[in-house]
Amino acid sequence: MSEAMPEQQTRAPLPFGRFLLDGLRQMLRGNAAYWAWVTLLLALIGIGGWYYYLQLSQGLVTTNMTNQVSWGFYIANFTFLVGVAAAAVMLAIPAYIFHRDDIKTVVLMGDTMAISAVIMAILFVVVDLGRPDRIWHLLPGIGRFNFPESMLAWDVVVLNGYLLLNLVISFYIISCHYRGCEPKLRFYFPFVVVAIFWAISIHTVTAFLFSANHGREYWHHAILAPRFIASAFCSGPALMILGLQIIRRISNYPIPWSVINHLAIVMTVSLQITLFFVAAELFTEFYNESEGAMSGHYLFLGLNGHDALVPWIWSALAMLGVATLIGTIHPLRRKVMLLNIACVLTVIGVWIEKGMGFVIPGFVPSTIGEIHEYAPNLHEVMVSLGIWGIGLLIFTLMAKAAIPIECGELRAPGVKAGKNICATD
């Protein structure tokens, strides 16, 4: 949150310093459990930082990536997280387009998750760079930005744009609530509409990043973008359901059950569509198996005795299948415990299916027929955990500061601390 504020300073007609200070004070105030959580995240970040330092000094040779499998765990996580970020629209659309007031109360948490996920996604690309010191080469003007030719250039634009949009919207809403007034719909509605389309675009562009490569037939499918978006609308809502329940437990932020139910239905329908898309791909790949199906063969059945990814993908599909069943059968979905299990299975299943289960087989076999298997090593896992730590810390701190404002407990000086949405519910 503190990252976002300086650029907003001129726009916001509010006691900015005080707002910042109040927010910081909230972040630094918490019970033992809060501090234990923050310390854990800081420890993760510290360890990840150390492993990243090793990678910086020795080069990417510290990872398990090779010239054959030239993208690995980092890009797998990146792909997953772009989807999570895009899924924030599953709150924004019903809240702002269909005027669901219950969802409107939690839409800010969706934006917060989107912001954390985009930052993580960007960090995963940065740690994957061989020369992060040259990242300024991407800046238009002083660098040379290959836009619109390069799909990676598109990704840089849409991810940063999405981050900015979400920061602007969240900041506007939260700063209004801080001053005890309602945000003016006509001010932020245009941004919301742009953000909704933008959310779809970030995942579409990320899919195009892969499907553009006609030399890698496993990625070169038109169904990729729809498939990415469908699976994003599984994992995003699943994470939100879990996160919102945690928030409800540890704070007095009102999370209506109707919101959870809405997300559960979105997740279920998306799971059904995702499995259908997977089936459609499997049929096309395997009915008449061409040379291009070798990656799919490697992933699902193994190739010439190489089968490192086979257990991964089948367990992912099993998890998604069980989650779909739980979601589809109403009495099962309505049991909170089962719903939570379905969410955990969905998150892990999608993380495998569009991470390791998607990025890696694009490189196996290589474009000229070599089979080099890949699994992440300790360095990659640690650096990745560090980035997850950063994302969770950003979410924690932002939510920590936002919740009392949303609840009406924290207000600008001179503003009556009434209108408590937490009390009305």
Add this chain to the structure above:
Amino acid sequence: MSDKSNDQRRDPGADPQPTDLARRRFLQRLGVTALAAGATASAPAWGGSTLGDAFADFFQDHYQRMDADEVKETLARIERKAKRRYGVDIDCKDTPAIPGVVFGYAINISKCRGYRDCVHACVEENNLSRDTQYIRVVEMHHGSLNLHEGDHYYQGTVPEPGKYYLPMQCMQCDNPPCVKACPVEATWMEQDGVVVVDYDWCIGCRYCMAACPYQARHFNWGDPDLPPGEINPDTHFLGNRPRPKGVVEKCHFCLQRTREGRMPACQEACPTGARIFGNLLDPNSEIRYVLENRAVFRLKEELGTEPKFWYFRDV
């Protein structure tokens, strides 16, 4: 002559922007300070100061945007760096493309015996890290052109009965997907049709490696393993100069040789005469003869990458 061809190489669209000029002036001042610092400091044998060089390295511009002076300073700095790092005096040049020349390659697969002399000559000529090879010779079964069935790591006596050998390297596509992929324009096709990399501009994202259908791009995962005693001192900015870690590199048809009228190292090393290299625009060249009189094929032609790298058989 060299100035003129320098101008030819320049990107006309990117030049006269005010921000660009301001930045260039800033960089020039920086260069001057760096040089002054080098002169006043302990003045090491190789000249120039490490700190100033590091600074100038960081701010080094894209090759296509450098003016003649900047290129000169950069080449000198590259030579100083090689001296510092390897203790070797290298000569780094940036010979421009010869007008009217587009290079192409044709391999006679009935002559190739799989000796891999080309592979090793390439490693030595191009100062490759000893764990990297631009050329891959694949041992193929007679009766099959399926790369997936070939042996990439064959050992023992060659040629083996029932086998033929298919050397692969960068195909220097005329429609290169790698160039499109690069988010910072660190790789491009030169006037002579060779796809090159500015090793000092590449950010190491490896998207070009994902885009290349021929596995022709190689990444420096760590510091290159380059024995100082084996360094080839005749180097080119876009070619075989020592590379930093964290950047992508690839075959460049031995620019340091071919732009001076010599043959690439792989062609010279081949003991069987399987390699035909030459100017595609010269109707009297040997490669044109091959293309006009033999049944030739290219790898993955269906992808539309238009490789300038052909294969043919005798008979």
